[in-house]
Amino acid sequence: MNKEDYILRIAQATPVQLVIITNELMVAFITEALDALKDSNIELFDHNINKAKDALMQLIDGLDFENPIAQELYELYLYANERLNKAFFARDADSAQEILEMFQNLLEGWVAIENTPDDRIAETLAEEAPQVFAGLTYGRDGLSEYIPEDEGRGFKA
Amino acid sequence: MRIANNVPALFTHIHLRRNDRLKAASMNRLSTGLRINSAREDAAGMAIANKLSYQLVGLERASDNSTHGISLVQTAEGALNEVHAMLQRMRQLAVQAANDTNVTEDRVAIQNEIDALTDEISALSRRTEFNTIKLLGGEAARVSNVWTGVGAGAALNRMAAHATAISENMQAGTLHFNVMQQATPAELFGGGFLPGDTAATSGLLKINGVMIHVDEGDSLNDVWARVMEDAPHAGVTTDAAGSGFTSIINGSRPEINLGGSEVLWAQLGFDMNAAFIPGEDIQLSPLFMSSDTTGEVAPVLHPDGTLLYTADGNRVTIRTPEGHTVEMIINEPGQMQLRIEEFGGLRIQIGPNHNMNMRIQIPRMNAETLGLAESRGGQFVRLMQVTHLQGALHAIDQADHAIRTVSGIRTRLGAYQNRLEHTVNNLDNSAVNTAQARSRVQDTDMAREMTMFSKRNVMYQAGLAILGQANQRPQMVLSLLQ
Numbered sequence: 001m002n003k004e005d006y007i008l009r010i011a012q013a014t015p016v017q018l019v020i021i022t023n024e025l026m027v028a029f030i031t032e033a034l035d036a037l038k039d040s041n042i043e044l045f046d047h048n049i050n051k052a053k054d055a056l057m058q059l060i061d062g063l064d065f066e067n068p069i070a071q072e073l074y075e076l077y078l079y080a081n082e083r084l085n086k087a088f089f090a091r092d093a094d095s096a097q098e099i100l101e102m103f104q105n106l107l108e109g110w111v112a113i114e115n116t117p118d119d120r121i122a123e124t125l126a127e128e129a130p131q132v133f134a135g136l137t138y139g140r141d142g143l144s145e146y147i148p149e150d151e152g153r154g155f156k157a
Numbered sequence: 158m159r160i161a162n163n164v165p166a167l168f169t170h171i172h173l174r175r176n177d178r179l180k181a182a183s184m185n186r187l188s189t190g191l192r193i194n195s196a197r198e199d200a201a202g203m204a205i206a207n208k209l210s211y212q213l214v215g216l217e218r219a220s221d222n223s224t225h226g227i228s229l230v231q232t233a234e235g236a237l238n239e240v241h242a243m244l245q246r247m248r249q250l251a252v253q254a255a256n257d258t259n260v261t262e263d264r265v266a267i268q269n270e271i272d273a274l275t276d277e278i279s280a281l282s283r284r285t286e287f288n289t290i291k292l293l294g295g296e297a298a299r300v301s302n303v304w305t306g307v308g309a310g311a312a313l314n315r316m317a318a319h320a321t322a323i324s325e326n327m328q329a330g331t332l333h334f335n336v337m338q339q340a341t342p343a344e345l346f347g348g349g350f351l352p353g354d355t356a357a358t359s360g361l362l363k364i365n366g367v368m369i370h371v372d373e374g375d376s377l378n379d380v381w382a383r384v385m386e387d388a389p390h391a392g393v394t395t396d397a398a399g400s401g402f403t404s405i406i407n408g409s410r411p412e413i414n415l416g417g418s419e420v421l422w423a424q425l426g427f428d429m430n431a432a433f434i435p436g437e438d439i440q441l442s443p444l445f446m447s448s449d450t451t452g453e454v455a456p457v458l459h460p461d462g463t464l465l466y467t468a469d470g471n472r473v474t475i476r477t478p479e480g481h482t483v484e485m486i487i488n489e490p491g492q493m494q495l496r497i498e499e500f501g502g503l504r505i506q507i508g509p510n511h512n513m514n515m516r517i518q519i520p521r522m523n524a525e526t527l528g529l530a531e532s533r534g535g536q537f538v539r540l541m542q543v544t545h546l547q548g549a550l551h552a553i554d555q556a557d558h559a560i561r562t563v564s565g566i567r568t569r570l571g572a573y574q575n576r577l578e579h580t581v582n583n584l585d586n587s588a589v590n591t592a593q594a595r596s597r598v599q600d601t602d603m604a605r606e607m608t609m610f611s612k613r614n615v616m617y618q619a620g621l622a623i624l625g626q627a628n629q630r631p632q633m634v635l636s637l638l639q
Contacts, residue, residue, distance in 0.1 A: 003638050006638055007638065010634050011631070013631060013634075014627075015623060015627035015628065015629070016623045016627045018627065018634050019626055022637070025634075025637050025638075046284070051637065054637055057224050057225065058629055058633055058634065058637070059626070060227075061629070061633070062626055062627065062628040062629040063626060063628070064624060064625055064626075064628055066624075066625075067621055067622075067624055067625030068625075069611070069614050069615065069622050069626070070625040072610070073611055073625070073626060075607065076598060076604065076607055076611060078227070078231075078578070078598070079597075079598035079599070079604050079607075081227075081228065082234075082235065083604075085231055085232055085234070085235025085236070085238075086235055086238065086239075088235065089235050089236050089238070089239040089281060089284070089285075090242075098601055098604070102604065102608045105608050105609065105612050106608060106612055106615070109611070109613070109615035109616050110615060112615075112616045113615065113616055113619045113622065113623065116620055116623060
């Protein structure tokens, strides 16, 4: 895995691309874990399974439960975490392989909609400047302008 | 200044800013703010902290979502599932060893596997960590300490005894007891022979069913050397002075029964038919519980007046009248108090107010606390000994006890997980106890179906799917590369 490539992609990623990258990293970490297991390198195995779990946690963090698809994915992710724990403690390649395939499948889904043209989803987070919309930004209580907090302004590596 | 002419896009944009939305005044949901703290942040703990010394653990980074709590609990669950599987295997092996069609060699092979599993349990317990917290190492346990002596002379004494399990809902308080009698081993006195003597006949020497063959004319020195070597298979030890046999395990269960050739035993200085002196389990008297809240000091008694505890060797299980249990390992005699604190465990904030938290308690779990081994003067003594029949029968009970302990903690973890999951997705908490709230993915086939189903939904819903999942920060994704 080429870190520089990933860093570059993350810097320019749209929200869905971040999801794609996270799924790719899941697949990469589990693949490396399985290789490490074949070489009986338990430390490397442990390290990569833990990284896969970290990536999984981020996917769970990124769920917005106002959308029904979040609940389905949540169920899957919880199951995946259980299997990764099983893989870790029992040093079981089959459990890890199962989750590898799961995320290879899910990845295909996200890649298929990567270029969804609908709207702002296609803009990169890094490029967003504060946006002010005259006439459409007044809050319920007053006429103050709506300026989104610029947490995405510029991307620091 | 930009003017949007695509109103739906504007709303999409707002939805993307999930954090901003949560800050909006119209939010009427509880925040899913999550902080994982340790006993260190408990005010009551601080007051007592200078009297006690216990390990303090805290997570360095505060997290703003509940998923870390779930991950922690699932990690512990994963570990205990594995321990449970190993204990089941050990029970199976004990049952196999208890079959009298086995000869000693068969049982030795089974013992080796049991020993390997015991070591594996300890190793696994050490590997179980979450963000550097050793979940099964006692760092997430309820705090308790043992004091020996009474009144002004009382002193903290870690070596005298320690609690290995405390019921989750047990109130803080102090258990007062006097160890009248420590656990002792079974003994059979006898032994002693003239160095130059030889065996008068061929025959067998049997100790607890373990057999040693003797040929007429064998030097008794050689015979005794073989007895010493094989004695551990019989669950006993002896030494060169021929001063009798002592059981390795303490308590009332071990036996020492000789058999085979009466003549040969007599030559070695033993009366084959003499009864062994049974060992004693630990005895506590009296036993009182003083509760912090009521201040009351009450004896821990059965309705019929006998003390509510069971003992196996130097392990004690105490049951309070309210139904709570405390398990302890006691190594010394004398007056003691077990001080059970209110705090300990990992506290997880699941709501914005101070009292909206839950406490996760996981006791130390390793070979010792599960009753599979004990530390005696720095030596690691294995308590499951299946190389003789009586030991194998005992081992079945030992395995059952350990399995019950692990099952109890797994149930506890399951309840924690349910609660945390509902915090994450904000389902109504009244649904916690009913299965219908969750369609749990439980097996490989279901997972495969669900994966395909979700993948199709992602592709079909496109924009909505993105809103549902694509809410990560670039910085967080970047951290995965480090």
